[in-house]
Amino acid sequence: MQSRAQTPPPQALARFQRADFRVPEDVVYLNAASHGPRLARVQQAAQRALDAGTAPWRLEMDAWRASIEDVRRGVAGHLDGDADGVALVPSAAYGLSLAARNLPLAANETVLVLAGQFPSNLLPWQQRCQDVGAHLEQVARPVGDDGRPGDWSDAVLAAIARAPRLRIVSLPQVYWHDGSRLDLDRIAAATHARGAALVLDLSQSLGALPADIVRWRPDFVASVGHKWLLGAYGLAYLWASPAWRERGVALEQHWIAREAATVFDSPPSPPPLASGARRFDAGGVAEPQRLAMSAAAFAQLRDWGLECVHAGLQARGRCLREALRAQGLGDWLATAPGSHFVGLRPPPGRLADAAAALDGAGVIHTARGGVLRLAPHLDVDEAALAAVAALLARAVG
Ligand SMILES: Cc1ncc(COP(=O)(O)O)c(C=O)c1O
Incomplete structure (x- = not known):
């Protein structure tokens, strides 16, 4: 199931109501890149599940299993539509560790990542490379003529072309510090041309963005569920390509990943693995409250329409960049067009003032590594983004 972001009809954007979110009136929540804002529907679903938990004897196994499959379908709707390819895991790092555990890698072969990539997509590769004596290449971000961070994609493509014995390329679609996008169409093609695996x-x-799984042909895809998917913390996802659904090895031995028919009958040897990517399902994460929250979030995103959500988030990223430029802060922008969230690099010594001004005004953000990250979701409107830009300009003016 593919979806390309398009400009939605105006009435579709107008359907996003602040009341759909549980964000207090005195807060401007610009931290969706850390944790998505809480949807009202998700809060209600969580409360219902909590209440239902007071009578565990009424929770039926079949209904619980059906709710797991419902979440699997919800994730698949953001990928290639194939729920068979989705496993439920506790974190992105768990999913990426599964990828690192399974993909072949030998001494002197190369794994390629970005320098400064999020640790969940770095540590599994560092460890695996150390274990087998492989080389971990960390692609440095280029610096533009104006001294500002440049585009990742060309640097990654050059590294893919020259890396000796390239075996695995493991990348994000969007750089976590500042929202910069990588051109996965070109990068996936170059990775396959070298015969390397793509994670x-x-x-x-x-x-927040369409994921063109059919075109990119990755081996594994991991994602948390609590950021742009607006679901529960502790319920993340791993998509595995059809080949890995047949032969992949799990990180643990949990009954949830085995065929249900005989698993409780103490069979003499392990019963068959569950079908599809279910063989990678982790124990303990399919907890009713988390499932209910994530299912409610998928339902809300579907009701809004994924294309409308993608376009609405793009519009907010664009609007924020324009507002910052209009306030004379364009030089701070560390993010290229097309990002749904924004990184700002204030001149040395100004970051603390800018962050303090945001804190004082109830603007929730992340300040890390010299970058202010502003990540709005659909609860934030144009007027609020313009006010944030004006506030920053006053704070450092
Ligand atoms: C790019 C990226 N990957 C993964 C994560 C989270 O990974 P995990 O679920 O392993 O904590 C984050 C942020 O928390 C992130 O920004």
Whole structure:
């Protein structure tokens, strides 16, 4: 199921109501890249599940299993539509560790990542490379003529072309610090041309951008569920390509990943693995409250329409960049057009003032590594973004 972001009809954008979110009136929540804002529907679903938990004897196994499959279908709707390819895992790092555990890698072969990539998509590769004596290449971000961070994609393509014995490329679609996008159409083609495996961490893009799985042909895709997918913390996803659904090895031995028919009958040897990517399902994460929250979030995103959500988030990224430029802060922008969230690099010594002004005005953001990250979701409107830009300009003016 593919979806390309298009400009939605105006009435579709107008359907996003602040009341659909549980964000207090005195807060401007610009931290969706850390944790998505809480949807009212998700809060209600969580409360219902909590209440239902007071009578565990009424929770039926069949209904619980059906709710797991419902979430699997919800994730698949953001990928290639095939729920068979989706496993439920506790974190992106768990999914990426599964990828690192399974993909072949030998001494002196190369794994390629971005320098400064999120640790969940770095540590599994560092460890695996160390274990087998492989080389981890961390592509440095180019610096533009104006001294500002440049585009990742060309640097990644050049590294893919020259890396000796390239075996695995493991990348995000969007750089977590500042929202910069990588051109996965070109990068996936170049990776396949070298015969290397492709692993994607879509934690900062799934729910906000289309994921063209059919075109990219990754081996594994991991994503958290609590950022742009607006679901529960502790319920993340791993998509595995058809080949890995047949032969992949799990990280643990949990009954949830085995065929249900005989698993409780103490069979003499392990019963068959569950079908599709279910063989990678982790124990303990399919907890009713988390499932209910994530299912409610998928339902809300579907009701809004994924294309409308993608376009609405793009519009907010664009609007924020324009507002910052209009306030004379364009030089701070560390993000190229097309990002749904924004990184700002204030001149040295100004970041603390800018962050303090945001804190004082109830603008929730992240300040890390010299970058202010402003990540609005659909609860934030144009007027609020313009006010944030004006506030920053006053704070450093
Ligand atoms: C790119 C990226 N990957 C993964 C994560 C989270 O990974 P995990 O679920 O392993 O904590 C984050 C942020 O928390 C992120 O920005």
